[in-house]
Amino acid sequence: MKTREENFRLPIVQEEPEEKLGGVEVEGMQRLQSTRRDFMKQVGITAGVTAAASATGCSDATWEEYFHQHYKRMSDDEKAELFAILEQRTKEHYGVDVQIKDPQPIEGVEFAYALNISLCIGCRQCEYACAKENNTSRDSEMHYIRVLEIDKGTMDVDLCDHFYTGEVPKPDKYYMPVQCHHCANPPCVDACPVEATWREKDGIVVVDYDWCIGCRYCEAACPYWARRFNWEEPSIRPSDINPDQGYLSNRIRPKGVMEKCTFCLHRTREGKNPACLEACPVGARKFGDLNDPNSEIRRIIATKRVYVFKEELGTLPRFFYFFG
Amino acid sequence: MVRPHGRVAHLILLLGVALAFSACRHVERQELPREAANDPPDFTVVSRTTEIPTYPCTERCHARREPNPTPRDLTAYHTRIVLRHGPNPHFCDFCHVLEHPETLHRIDGETFGFDEAYRLCGQCHGEKLRDWMSGIHGLQTGSWNGSVTRRVCTACHNPHAPGHISLESLPPPQRPRNEDGEPPAEDAEVTE
Numbered sequence: 001m002k003t004r005e006e007n008f009r010l011p012i013v014q015e016e017p018e019e020k021l022g023g024v025e026v027e028g029m030q031r032l033q034s035t036r037r038d039f040m041k042q043v044g045i046t047a048g049v050t051a052a053a054s055a056t057g058c059s060d061a062t063w064e065e066y067f068h069q070h071y072k073r074m075s076d077d078e079k080a081e082l083f084a085i086l087e088q089r090t091k092e093h094y095g096v097d098v099q100i101k102d103p104q105p106i107e108g109v110e111f112a113y114a115l116n117i118s119l120c121i122g123c124r125q126c127e128y129a130c131a132k133e134n135n136t137s138r139d140s141e142m143h144y145i146r147v148l149e150i151d152k153g154t155m156d157v158d159l160c161d162h163f164y165t166g167e168v169p170k171p172d173k174y175y176m177p178v179q180c181h182h183c184a185n186p187p188c189v190d191a192c193p194v195e196a197t198w199r200e201k202d203g204i205v206v207v208d209y210d211w212c213i214g215c216r217y218c219e220a221a222c223p224y225w226a227r228r229f230n231w232e233e234p235s236i237r238p239s240d241i242n243p244d245q246g247y248l249s250n251r252i253r254p255k256g257v258m259e260k261c262t263f264c265l266h267r268t269r270e271g272k273n274p275a276c277l278e279a280c281p282v283g284a285r286k287f288g289d290l291n292d293p294n295s296e297i298r299r300i301i302a303t304k305r306v307y308v309f310k311e312e313l314g315t316l317p318r319f320f321y322f323f324g
Numbered sequence: 325m326v327r328p329h330g331r332v333a334h335l336i337l338l339l340g341v342a343l344a345f346s347a348c349r350h351v352e353r354q355e356l357p358r359e360a361a362n363d364p365p366d367f368t369v370v371s372r373t374t375e376i377p378t379y380p381c382t383e384r385c386h387a388r389r390e391p392n393p394t395p396r397d398l399t400a401y402h403t404r405i406v407l408r409h410g411p412n413p414h415f416c417d418f419c420h421v422l423e424h425p426e427t428l429h430r431i432d433g434e435t436f437g438f439d440e441a442y443r444l445c446g447q448c449h450g451e452k453l454r455d456w457m458s459g460i461h462g463l464q465t466g467s468w469n470g471s472v473t474r475r476v477c478t479a480c481h482n483p484h485a486p487g488h489i490s491l492e493s494l495p496p497p498q499r500p501r502n503e504d505g506e507p508p509a510e511d512a513e514v515t516e
Contacts, residue, residue: 116460119461121491123493124494124495124496140498141497141498143497146497163499164493165493166492166493167490167491168492271468271469272467273465273466273468277465281480282463282489283461283464283480286460287468288469289469295468296459296460296464299459300460304460
């Protein structure tokens with residue numbers, strides 16, 4: 001285990017040759033985060049803003065970056081200003097033009113997901129499509145989706161394997177992809193000591209990456225192993241960066257914060273499907289509005305055998321498994 | 325109380341129970357999506373014809389070479405095609421119109437192209453067609469609240485020999501490392 005100190009180490013800002021890294025370091029993105037934390041510490045000690053700013057050694061970081069508010073308390077102007085800075089950081093460090101949006105929940109919509117266990121063949125296409133869409137770090141292989149290979153005839157997830165290889169499906173196995181269940185009663189949200197994670201009106205559980213202190217309580221609280229911690233600088237090749245980014249979803253996250261599936265809210269709040277759904281070659285994944293009686297989700301719940309994973313915990317997931 | 329009355333009461337009771345039962349059954353029955361095999365499609369499908377190099381069959385070949393409807397193993401042409409579909413597969417002309425094979429037909433006489441092959445399959449796989457029609461079976465992309473694009477059954481299933489679908493899985497994630505940077509033992513728990 002790495003120590004806490006290591007995780008929050010101030011990054012050394014230096015140009016490294018690209019071939020050495022097999023990708024590009026994201027100094028800027030991390031600096032944004034770490035310097036803010038360090039800065040806060042130092043403000044506590046020196047109580048002098050200008051002294052602290054020079055002490056961090058980041059002359060190009062702005063006031064807005066350091067002191068921006070919790071997402072929920074930012075005004076629209078403050079958001080716009082911050083997004084512009086973040087976009088510019090990405091441009092500086094990757095040479096990529098990205099657009100950071102902040103789509104809002106659609107009135108009256110509550111999202112839900114259903115996954116057909118009878119169809120899933122365990123090919124992991126969803127897992128990789130998710131990583132690509134969400135700009136997750138490639139070196140650390142931080143995947144939001146984990147496909148469990150389970151013995152047929154059992155439901156024992158303690159005996160499952162998610163490191164299987166080769167041709168799938170294997171004759172005596174079935175497959176169960178697990179990702180954030182976007183619970184209506186989310187234990188991870190209750191566990192967060194700083195309210196950096198919450199459930200939005202449309203049921204999506206989000207994280208304010210800049211507010212997160214990286215304590216990992218939420219990771220421990222989640223019964224679905226859905227939350228991931230950024231151990232390392234995110235490494236993504238500039239050509240692999242998805243420029244269509246949401247502030248609360250797939251913007252490039254700094255080191256030392258928690259992240260997870262967001263139902264691709266930058267896509268779904270604009271009417272598109274989550275990336276994992278579009279990538280599934282067998283069509284096992286279904287997504288839609290739980291409040292719309294004509295949605296596929298509602299038809300599945302009405303006509304199929306539906307299974308709620310760890311139902312007994314009372315988390316009320318908005319992610320269902322079904323057979324059919 | 326006189327006996328006949330008791331009988332009547334019994335009868336009424338029975339009737340009541342029966343009624344209650346049928347009422348129950350009525351309530352229990354879920355409202356299923358409409359039987360849509362003949363309805364005009366309110367979705368688009370990914371066309372199959374561009375995937376088939378020998379399309380259209382008549383123009384490419386069969387205008388000159390009349391198909392032979394006698395059931396047999398194919399040795400001269402279409403040798404790749406071996407019918408393995410159910411215990412007693414029908415021969416080609418059960419699905420293909422003999423005179424112009426790029427047209428499919430159903431036993432009720434309806435004809436349509438390859439892009440509507442789901443109507444053919446639905447003759448025997450009614451439940452799957454119903455699920456497909458309501459977006460539950462098969463891949464449906466596009467939008468969760470707008471227009472959708474579907475894949476026809478034959479994009480996933482070979483109509484001549486539908487086996488089970490299998491794929492090479494993409495590589496597994498790295499095993500979590502322990503303090504020395506070594507991968508832990510095989511039986512590590514799922515949580516990282």
